Amino acid sequence: MAHRDYEEFFELLNANGVKFLIVGAHAVAFYARPRATKDIDILHGATEESAVGILKAIRAFFGGYDLGLTIDDLCNSDLIVQLGVAPVRIDLMGSISGIGSFQDTWSKRTPGKYGVIDVSYISLDDLIRNKEKTNREQDKADLKYLRRAKTRKKVK
Template identity: 45%
Template sequence: MKLNRDLREFVGLLNSHKVEFLVVGAHALAYHGLPRYTKDIDLFVAPRAGNADSMIRAIDEFGFASVGLSASDFLTPDIVVQLGVEPHRLDLLTGLSGISWDEAWSQRIAGTLDGLDVWFLSKDCYIKNKLASGRPQDLADVARLRQIRP
């Protein structure tokens, strides 16, 4: 999946600052074979102190220092930090419904996103997360994903 210049730059900064994160949401769905339109990129961030510090350095270097985020924002469970505007918004998540960071990380899948090395949420974890969310679009995505990859 192709990213716009800003999103690609941000993901590159996460890599250069060694932030532990997983690509989740529609970009993970596309990786698993079902591309669909999305207005953002969802990244699940490891909620650990050193990782939160690295995340703040990446955000500051990207140009969002004035937003006033701190490492503690990435240590609080189940927070969504939104940066930018649709259709190129960043959604930085510290939790996912139905799955822990450790479970998601242990089952991660290596891949590339617009030429950048990233980790994707596994298909099984994706399904578990979307079933726990229970939103109609999520349930439809799970049904479609199960059809093409039983």
């Protein structure tokens, strides 16, 4: 079930021209199977253009407050910006393991919906590469289902 806060934030990102990809557990759910998670992971291009749009979205989402975030914060690809608290937290990331540049990853995106909002998901192949690189126990479990989903996709 889509969470309204996430939908609202995605709507604001879209309205501000931000290119973003849903990655992590919600992308696994999109391709393979739902699983419990306490956040939603968002990959964005760690560029000034992206950062400006994200800051506008954050200000609109939080009633005019930017939460002390700066363009430099959002351009730092090593920084994860967490908005909110679990179980409804948004993690904004400028990079993730196992994939190429954001532009390359964006070019392979899969359009979809989150609730009623148009969004883009990381491609299945890039999600598999990301999960292989992170190598956490949950990622190993996710890989089993993602590889099955890829096989089903080829058969169709």
